[in-house]
Amino acid sequence: MKVKVLGVPSDFGANRRGVDMGPSAIRYAGLIDKLKELKIKVEDISDINIPITRSDISKCQKLKCLDEIVVSCEALSNTVSEVVSDGYFPIVLGGDHSIAIGSVAGVSRVKESIGLIWIDAHGDFNTQKTSNSGNIHGMPLSAIVGKGVDELVNCGGFSPKVKEENTVLVGVRDLDEGEKRLLKESKLTIFTMDDIDRKGMYQIMKEAIRISSKDVEGVHLSFDIDVLDPLEAPGVGTPVKGGISYREAHLALEMLSENEILTSLDLVEVNPILDQYNKTAELAVELILSALGKRIL
Template identity: 55%
Template sequence: MMKKISIIGVPMDLGQTRRGVDMGPSAIRYAGVVERLERLQYEMEDLGDIAIGKAERIDDEGVRLNLRNLKAVAEANEKLAQTVDEVIRKGNFPLVLGGDHSIAIGTLAGVAKHYENLGVIWYDAHGDLNTAETSPSGNIHGMPLAASLGLGHPALTQIGGYSPKVKPENIVLIGARALDEGEKQLIREKGIKVYTMHEIDRLGMTRVMEETIAYLKERTDGVHLSLDLDGLDPHDAPGVGTPVIGGLTYRESHLAMEMLAEAQLITSAEFVEVNPILDERNKTASVAVALMGSLFGEKLV
């Protein structure tokens, strides 16, 4: 991995309705992310937070389109895409701190232009493959992977001025256990590789990660990790807006990050959906920082 890491905070809470996730970047910084990675001999640069606009008090267009806060979400993602692009041009590793998962639209828009075949590991309880037509809620944090595939409203799919950002065959979903019907259909149609909790229970995390790494190594020239803390079980990560019981354990998640570190596969990453208001003594942010330690090469011995 690149030895210079640029941290980008994105205090976005407009992609969903539960307040508090905008404080996620601050909580992760408070949990010691900079100090943790500096101890691993990385040169750290904290670029601060992307400016986020305000929610529309009366969002008539968003309601009509089933895309809540579309304008503000799109504008923030454009800024994020530009910042991520600049970080990669400098030769640094972009580490994005969320914020809700709608920010992945901007992260991927900034990253994907630097790769011919970008791979994506989507570590999440959810598929985030909805569009306005399939979304039960209109929350854009359930749409970033679909938008990155070029599916959805142009204000989201054209972030960064191009589409799509990623090919379906270059995506691996890990930890899925709450998929909407439209998402299931899209996964079947596009042939997206998914390891649900059923597969993880049967195969074990070691085999899941071995297969994921082999699958992406042979077809991609860079891999982005998009890790939603609700991928973990709520027992280990309680401070998330959409918890789903029966998730990945703390230790399974560390193993996954350790194996990615050994494979030297990851070229950009984001950690999202930390909500301190719903948390217990900043536990979820601390888990996020611990997982970042493993991703960047921290070992138990």
């Protein structure tokens, strides 16, 4: 495996500052050296350039920092496309979850078709019509499948990036009312924390892998660290009690590695300002390693 690591130090989509330092915190936790220990050829290509200004509300839209997010996601899409075209596996470090629009667009521009596994405490399926906050980190999944404002939906010059039928949401436990309606009307497969409690992570991921990988070239993983319980991952901006455990998270990513379906991944929402001794960033590194093949034995 050949890997390129890139960071997106953006907090434009978030409701709390600090997540822009996530890529630095994950690197500081030793990601590059630990990937090399797995005998993976790895290159850190640094962070993409993003705007330094920050607008509160974009013109004519109820969305915060729309222009900055569009610029950032377009730049990320271009970089990810180059990485994939060169035969490398991109690891994208966030940053808030709005950056996944650019990650997925970049992969989908190169691959004829991809599936998507979205592991997150939140649905991220709001649009400008359903969002109460205007924070775009609550909207990337809807934009990826073609719902929302044109500026987000058409990132990379095309839409949708992924078919709803190949999109699986895992671990969700906090949804807005309008978002619930949109999800029920969609063709996404949704596994809530209740499903995980009842069936177990093994069965949930077995289904997620089957659905996301059907008739596609590969699967992109978008992993929001707030899917874990806040006791495991305190350094997040939107913690929600009752998340998945440390071992459930590792099992999910180990299964993805074993099935050899991943083309790319992003790991987002590490906020070192809210963290404890870089605990959440260190966990992020461990999870990335599991997704790329690290095993207990």
